[in-house]
Amino acid sequence: MSSIRRFLILTLISALVLVIFSAALKGYRATLGISNTLLDNELVELSRAISYVDSGTRTQQQTLFFQVWKQGKLASSSTDALSTPLTSFSEGFSEVNALGTRWRVHTRFNPNNDSWYMVAQPVSSRFTLTDSLTVAAITPFIISVPILALILFFGITWGLSPLKHLSKLLASRQGNDFSTIALSREPSELSPVVTTLNTMFTRLNSAFEREQQFASNAAHELRTPLSVMKINIHNIANELGEKGHVLAPLKADTDRMIHAVNQFLLLTRTSPETFAEQREPVNVHVVSQEVISDLYGAIENKNQEIALEGEEAWLLSSQFVLYTLLQNLVSNASKYSPSGAQIIIRIERRKNELALSVCDSGPGIPADQRAVVLNRFKRASNSSPHSGSGLGLAIVEQIVVLHGAELSLDESSLGGLEVRVAFSNDYIL
Numbered sequence: 001m002s003s004i005r006r007f008l009i010l011t012l013i014s015a016l017v018l019v020i021f022s023a024a025l026k027g028y029r030a031t032l033g034i035s036n037t038l039l040d041n042e043l044v045e046l047s048r049a050i051s052y053v054d055s056g057t058r059t060q061q062q063t064l065f066f067q068v069w070k071q072g073k074l075a076s077s078s079t080d081a082l083s084t085p086l087t088s089f090s091e092g093f094s095e096v097n098a099l100g101t102r103w104r105v106h107t108r109f110n111p112n113n114d115s116w117y118m119v120a121q122p123v124s125s126r127f128t129l130t131d132s133l134t135v136a137a138i139t140p141f142i143i144s145v146p147i148l149a150l151i152l153f154f155g156i157t158w159g160l161s162p163l164k165h166l167s168k169l170l171a172s173r174q175g176n177d178f179s180t181i182a183l184s185r186e187p188s189e190l191s192p193v194v195t196t197l198n199t200m201f202t203r204l205n206s207a208f209e210r211e212q213q214f215a216s217n218a219a220h221e222l223r224t225p226l227s228v229m230k231i232n233i234h235n236i237a238n239e240l241g242e243k244g245h246v247l248a249p250l251k252a253d254t255d256r257m258i259h260a261v262n263q264f265l266l267l268t269r270t271s272p273e274t275f276a277e278q279r280e281p282v283n284v285h286v287v288s289q290e291v292i293s294d295l296y297g298a299i300e301n302k303n304q305e306i307a308l309e310g311e312e313a314w315l316l317s318s319q320f321v322l323y324t325l326l327q328n329l330v331s332n333a334s335k336y337s338p339s340g341a342q343i344i345i346r347i348e349r350r351k352n353e354l355a356l357s358v359c360d361s362g363p364g365i366p367a368d369q370r371a372v373v374l375n376r377f378k379r380a381s382n383s384s385p386h387s388g389s390g391l392g393l394a395i396v397e398q399i400v401v402l403h404g405a406e407l408s409l410d411e412s413s414l415g416g417l418e419v420r421v422a423f424s425n426d427y428i429l
Contacts, residue, residue: 310347
């Protein structure tokens with residue numbers, strides 16, 4: 001099994017050794033070339049000096065200068081430009097200024113023939129040599145830096161590619177995808193992580209299936225006896241005749257229980273997992289008309305008026321989910337508004353936003369309680385204790401989150417409550 005740590009260490013060490021060795025070899029060759037050139041020039045100058053001694057012909061070259069003094073007199077010199085001693089008559093090295101140049105001079109005395117020998121080089125040539133050697137030695141290292149950076153970049157990128165691959169797999173995974181992860185190249189450092197994630201996904205999948213099955217089965221099992229109970233209450237009320245009205249509270253509580261069970265079913269069907277599979281183009285205007293048609297009987301019984309404003313608009317959503325959203329908002333608007341109230345469904349299309357609003361002329365919700373009523377089983381203080389289960393707006397909030405939309409509760413232009421859902425451009429078609 002491969003190891004990211006071992007691969008990166010070997011890559012770094014190999015790259016450093018290879019590049020540094022190559023740079024040192026290149027610097028050595030460059031320095032050797034300069035040294036050879038310098039020594040060759042010294043040989044040329046020495047041969048010129050020997051030629052002068054042999055022929056007595058003076059030159060004006062200034063790269064190697066010498067004087068020979070015998071018994072206090074100039075016996076020979078490499079140039080006629082200077083007839084005085086280049087330096088003092090003392091053995092060793094010294095630096096002097098002569099002929100407009102700074103010279104490095106070596107003086108030696110030969111007692112056998114009472115002669116002084118003075119040989120000099122320009123100091124500037126030494127600085128030139130030092131600069132040339134320094135540049136020759138450093139240049140390969142400067143050039144090798146970007147090469148080393150490229151080697152390290154590709155090496156580290158390749159070494160960390162399994163981690164990047166794992167990150168992409170997790171980022172692109174859908175909310176209902178609990179399948180196990182498999183990497184084409186799984187380093188030893190990632191093996192425990194992948195194993196743990198796969199175990200967690202398996203457990204989550206099992207837990208999710210159990211939760212879905214339990215919620216669905218429980219809601220379905222409750223609906224049947226509640227429906228039977230409602231029929232029995234109706235039959236008993238008919239048998240009691242004039243006294244049947246005493247069963248009205250029981251009938252209301254049964255209707256409330258049936259409504260709560262239906263809301264529980266809606267909660268299980270508006271999960272992110274099921275929504276991702278059901279998304280399709282949906283006409284908001286048509287869905288609004290369907291909701292008005294289905295709830296018109298209850299609205300008319302309370303002598304309320306309902307209107308639909310706006311033009312056709314399309315969303316990437318689910319017919320059932322969008323219907324559930326509007327059905328809850330319009331049902332709440334009718335339920336909590338008095339007889340003769342007005343309800344308006346408004347569809348507003350803007351540049352980067354589609355707003356769906358439901359306004360009513362009811363009592364509204366106090367500003368300090370508008371955030372609370374979005375929680376499950378929470379109702380406003382001015383609502384009737386028998387009016388609902390407190391799940392309607394919680395379901396609306398859940399559907400809003402599925403769409404990445406924004407939900408706001410404000411006072412409407414009719415004097416009651418305005419519930420506004422603003423869908424982002426990502427879901428607008």
